[in-house]
Amino acid sequence: MAEILLAALRKGFTTGRSSGLRRWYHPECTLESFADGRAEVVPGASAVLAAWPRVIGPPGRLTWWSVSAAPGGYEVVTQREIVKGGTRFPVRQLHQLHVESGRIRLHLVSSAAPHEPPALVPHDVAGVVPGSVAEFGHDGLSGAALFSARLPSGRPVVVKIVRPGRDWLAVASRDAGREGLLFTDGVYTALPAGLRSPVLSAQRHDSGWIIVMDDISAELDSAQRAGRQRMARDILTAAADMHAGFLGRQAHPGLCTLADRLRVFSPLQRLLNWRSSDNFPTLIGRMWETFAERADPKVSDAVLRLVADPSALLTRLGREAPSTLLHGDLRPPNLGVRGCDVLAIDWGLATYGPGDLDFVYFLCNSAWGDDEERDALEEMWLKLTDSPPGNPVLDLAVVYHAVAGELGVLLTTAAHRPEGLPRPSDAAVAWWMRRVRTAFDRLGDLA
Known part of the structure; x- marks a missing residue:
């Protein structure tokens, strides 16, 4: 059955038409598209089939097709060579299909930069x-x-x-x-x-x-399956050692500044990249909308004021703590273990700033379980860095990453990621809301 469904989709991707696909979409299905720079939600099979040719685009020769199993369905990557205005160019799309009783219940479509030869x-x-x-x-x-x-x-x-x-x-x-x-x-x-x-x-x-x-693919995969507490201790110990080793050194001129790091997930990225084939800036716009809609109003108001003008936050961060080398993207997909070594890839956001920024980013992207896990990791970090409870630099790091968009990412992932895929628990969202409120209360007015 799955092979027939995927074959029907493959034909549709090639022809750009939805004829023959009705039997494969659940009557109450939903299509979510980010393929043209806008977030669009289409409910119901009839509306999905009507929108399908526009979302998928014109007919084209299929040059890339890959299917992988995913929780609740499949991930399909397509690349087609289409002709527009007499010019041939590649169009790549990512499709997440969530299947129920042999029919597609949720179809997520996003664009991506084309693969190159x-x-x-x-x-x-x-x-x-x-x-x-x-x-x-x-x-x-x-x-x-x-x-x-x-x-x-x-x-x-x-x-x-x-x-x-x-x-x-x-x-x-x-x-x-x-x-x-x-x-x-x-x-x-x-x-x-x-x-x-x-x-x-x-x-x-x-x-x-x-x-x-x-190629450390095996190490990255095995790290995802390893015990979280042990992995977290190894990663945080390695990060703390790096911070201590580079403390007080002159910043490398190529590092990302803290101000630029804040702008990476700015609400303006959606508009700045409106005509780009990269999909992530569009998702950033959706993330900030979800944050404004779902966050505690006191938290969202305080965070958005700093998004508009982060100068006071950056000034206080620079005054409160010495700076050091930061990985800048310290999260589980970028981390593996080989023997006694932690392997870290993707240093493209490496930054110079207080070490607590790396920790808070790691905590946002890894501890999605119960409160005890997050509390234990924070206590572990304080011991590794010999910092007192209520450390104002840690509070500043919490606020910094809320302003950088991490709280919005957490809320969006919890609210919109389909069942069966890893996502933060309601308890994790509530914990972070409390943690950000506490940080603002202790720090006072930063705007």
Whole structure:
């Protein structure tokens, strides 16, 4: 049955027509689309089928098709070559299908930057065997292109082509090739024992960078399945050691500033990237709408005032605590373990600021269970950093990440992620609301 459903969808993606799909959509299904720069919700099978050709787009030759099982259904990635105005160009879409009794109950559609051919990788990349390059599966939500390859020894690696001008995240954070610069300037080799970057080489190429990394897919996957408490202790210990080791050092000139880090998830990103194929800026707009709608009004008012003008928050952060190297994107999908080492990928948002910022970001993105887990992690962090309870810097870090959009991400994920997929519990949302309110109460007026 699943094979027939997927075959019908594949035909529809190629023809751009929904004829023959009615039997595969539940009468009370919903289509949510972010494919044209707007968030659109279409309820009911008849309305979905009418909207389908517009959402999917014109007919096109299917050049990429992949299906993977997901909780409650499937994730389908398509790329088609369509002709518009006499010009051929690729269109890539991500589809999440939630199936009930053999029919689609929820269909989420989003656009993404098109995959690019392995020919993009030049043959003189440091040690990579020519002809061994293949596409590496990834979400495609930024301008980086990833490819699988092998060194002459047979060691599997990932080749990352970074072109800052084509990556919305790089533009938003004013990144000129941060991951490559941190390698060439020796920052990764200066990391403390127990924390490693998998980057093996980095070299400038055209207007961007070519970065060769160890393929640590297995370590990233196994870390997701490991015991959360043990993983959290290893990660936080490694982060605290890094912060201590870089404390007081001069900031690397290529690091993201705290002000730019706030702008990455600004409500304006949706408008600044209106014509982009990247989907994430559109989701940012939806996230802030959900935050304004669902957050405690006192919290949302205080946070949004700082979104409009974060200068007082940034000034106080700079005054209250010394700064150090921050990973900037310290969350479970970017972290693995090999032996006694924590492996950290994606240093593209590496920042210079108080170490508590890394911790609060990690807590927002990992502790989605009960209150005891979050309380225990906060207590663990205070002990690792020898900080007192009620530390004002930790409160400032909580407010900072609320202003950066993390509370909105939490609320949106809890409210809109379909059943069966990992999402924060109601208890987690309530805990963060209390935690942000407490931080504002203790810090006083920051606006």
